[in-house]
Amino acid sequence: MVLNKRFLFLSILYILIVAQASAQDDELPKPYINHADNGLIYNTVFTYREHSFSGLMVVKKEGEAYRVVLLSKLGPSIMDFLIADGKLTWNKVPKGMERAVIRRIMAKDFSIMLLTDLQNPEKVKEKKNGYKIKGDNTIKIKLTADNKVREAETKNNFTFLKTYASFFYTNSDPIPDEICVNHRYIKMKMEMKLLDR
Amino acid sequence: MSKLLIYVLVFPFMLLFQNDSFETMKDIPAFKKGINRMATNTNTIQASFNQNKYLNILSNSVESSGTMHFKKPDLLKWSYTNPYNYAILLNGEEIKINDEGKVNSFEIRNSKIFKELNDLIINSVQGNVLQEERFDISYLENNKLYLARLSPKEEQLKSYIKQIDVYFEKSDYTVNKIQLFEHEGDYTLITFHNKKINSSIPDSEFSFQ
DSSP states (O other): OHHHHHHHHHHHHHHHHHHHHHHHHHHSOOOGGGGOTTOEEEEEEEEETTEEEEEEEEEEEETTEEEEEEEOTTSSEEEEEEEETTEEEEEEOOTTOOOHHHHHHHHHHHHHHHTGGGGOGGGEEEETTEEEEOSSSOEEEEEOTTSOEEEEEEOOSSOSOEEEEEEEOSSSOSSOSEEEEEEESSOEEEEEEEEEO | OHHHHHHHHHHHHHHHHHHHSOEEOSOHHHHHHHHHHHHHHOSEEEEEEEEEEEOTTOSSOEEEEEEEEEETTTEEEEEEEESSOEEEEEOSSEEEEEETTEEEEEEGGGOHHHHHHHHHHHHHHHTGGGGOTTEEEEEEEOSSEEEEEEEEOSHHHHHHOSEEEEEEETTTOOEEEEEEEOTTSOEEEEEEEEEEESOOOOGGGGSOO
């Protein structure tokens, strides 16, 4: 009888744990690019201090990696790279941008902008009003009422370059219509408006 | 009988492909003379254009369109009006960019790449691109168009552009389309429409009010 009770208790506990885990997995938003098989095109403005430059940013998921191509508005591509596991690999790099420090900053910014870490649910912990993603760069994300990412921010203590991204939606579509990536302490900004998908 | 039927069915297509495919230009001096005459007699050009960017990672091209204004000797405005507002103004001394109302200026002489861009665009729309010493040029033609195929010699330009094809109308030697090829197989195609040669364009057209 005692054994039966214990078995019943363990069974209920197991069901509750599985249900909780699957509920969390269902609620965790996916990287928005997963909803765009053909890729996305954003009209993008980069601003560094008083300088600004605009172009078209094409983003597409390629296997487990994320491909980013920046085009000048006159047509030719300016840069082309892959982000995978938080690391950036150049396909085409403008002269002067090959430095490792730039590659690391860009990898961080574009990982946040693309929300690549949401691809790994095992890294994600649910927190009040959102999630915390552990990794090389700890990221905190906040959600909208309909479970889309509203804000993402690096939470590392020992880094000068803190990145935060805001995501704006005009309808129920999971693809953000506007994205703004900004930095604390450095006047460097990236503003993106969805053109096509 | 069956051979005749195949011939009758296939021959029109063969003719079509023959007419559209390009072969080595027969009379290059006459073509250059025609281009020089057009460039000499042209004081202004205005046209609309469609731009299609073909990227191997996208199934559809990235489309944009706008207008182009040129006035001798070196005033050029290149305006994108769809799907965004973006304009580039060249006046020989500086490049001004109007991005959704925000204007930035750069002195052409301070940047080699801007100087090259300025010369390339001005010379392309005016037909003077054939005098460019920075390119190896091959000459082709079909029944409708002349084609000048430019391969950059300089390393810096070569790293961005593999080849530029400039197509000229056989009827009036104006530029019909420009195709910029990159090393990855991607390319940009700019096609001109509604060309108006020597219509009056006020200088105010070449400023951002």
